[in-house]
Amino acid sequence: QKEVEQDPGPLSVPEGAIVSLNCTYSNSAFQYFMWYRQYSRKGPELLMYTYSSGNKEDGRFTAQVDKSSKYISLFIRDSQPSDSATYLCAMSRGGAQKLVFGQGTRLTINP
Amino acid sequence: DVKVTQSSRYLVKRTGEKVFLECVQDMDHENMFWYRQDPGLGLRLIYFSYDVKMKEKGDIPEGYSVSREKKERFSLILESASTNQTSMYLCASLWWGAPPGELFFGEGSRLTVL
Numbered sequence: 001q002k003e004v005e006q007d008p009g010p011l012s013v014p015e016g017a018i019v020s021l022n023c024t025y026s027n028s029a030f031q032y033f034m035w036y037r038q039y040s041r042k043g044p045e046l047l048m049y050t051y052s053s054g055n056k057e058d059g060r061f062t063a064q065v066d067k068s069s070k071y072i073s074l075f076i077r078d079s080q081p082s083d084s085a086t087y088l089c090a091m092s093r094g095g096a097q098k099l100v101f102g103q104g105t106r107l108t109i110n111p
Numbered sequence: 112d113v114k115v116t117q118s119s120r121y122l123v124k125r126t127g128e129k130v131f132l133e134c135v136q137d138m139d140h141e142n143m144f145w146y147r148q149d150p151g152l153g154l155r156l157i158y159f160s161y162d163v164k165m166k167e168k169g170d171i172p173e174g175y176s177v178s179r180e181k182k183e184r185f186s187l188i189l190e191s192a193s194t195n196q197t198s199m200y201l202c203a204s205l206w207w208g209a210p211p212g213e214l215f216f217g218e219g220s221r222l223t224v225l
Contacts, residue, residue, distance in 0.1 A: 004153075006153075008151065032210055032211050032212050033212075034212035041218070041219070042218050042219070043115070043201055043203075043216030043217050043218045043219050044154075044201070044214075044216050045216065046212065046213055046214065046215075049210060049212055049213065051210070088153065088154070090154075090212055091212075092211040092212060094211060095211055096142060096144070096159070096205050096211040096212070096214060097144075097156065097159050097167060097169065098211070099156070099211060099212060099214070101153040101154040101155075102153055103151055103152065103153045104153060
């Protein structure tokens with residue numbers, strides 16, 4: 001069983017829709033939770049970062065961590081074609097060398 | 112803005128060739144990383160370095176070596192390339208005081224081994 005599971009998609013939604021991206025994990029020691037966005041033929045860029053449980057909001061993006069269920073989510077409101085990318089979840093129990101990535105979900109927002 | 116530059120974006124090499132992948136960062140970050148990215152497998156850590164001349168193995172170091180002679184430069188070396196090393200290679204850097212996930216990535220080097 002992988003430590004981090006992420007549905008690879010692809011996921012295709014119309015512009016303006018609310019998008020929900022999810023990851024589940026098995027290691028209860030994870031404390032740091034990240035979402036990266038990766039455009040085609042580019043490197044990943046950090047989108048959201050959360051420590052421990054709870055929600056974090058940044059503009060149209062909300063990251064949610066539920067440690068009791070070992071489940072993290074990224075919500076995108078009012079989705080735009082420019083949000084089309086692969087979204088990778090990542091988590092760590094401490095130390096960047098211990099970062100574990102999900103497989104990535106490919107998202108397409110259709111105008 | 113932090114810039115991580117991978118000099119070779121696309122490479123095609125033959126089995127058995129020695130391959131060098133170069134990475135340079137311009138923000139004086141102590142930590143640098145090499146990952147490979149494969150469909151369905153996500154990113155997997157090959158090696159990382161927390162200081163000049165210091166290196167640590169990641170999850171999949173077999174078939175790879177690294178060099179860090181200067182703080183800003185971290186090189187990945189494939190001593191004898193094999194077809195199963197065809198992949199996207201991503202370099203990243205991290206400031207020592209930052210949370211573990213605040214990596215800055217380069218644009219990637221796509222290597223094909225024939």
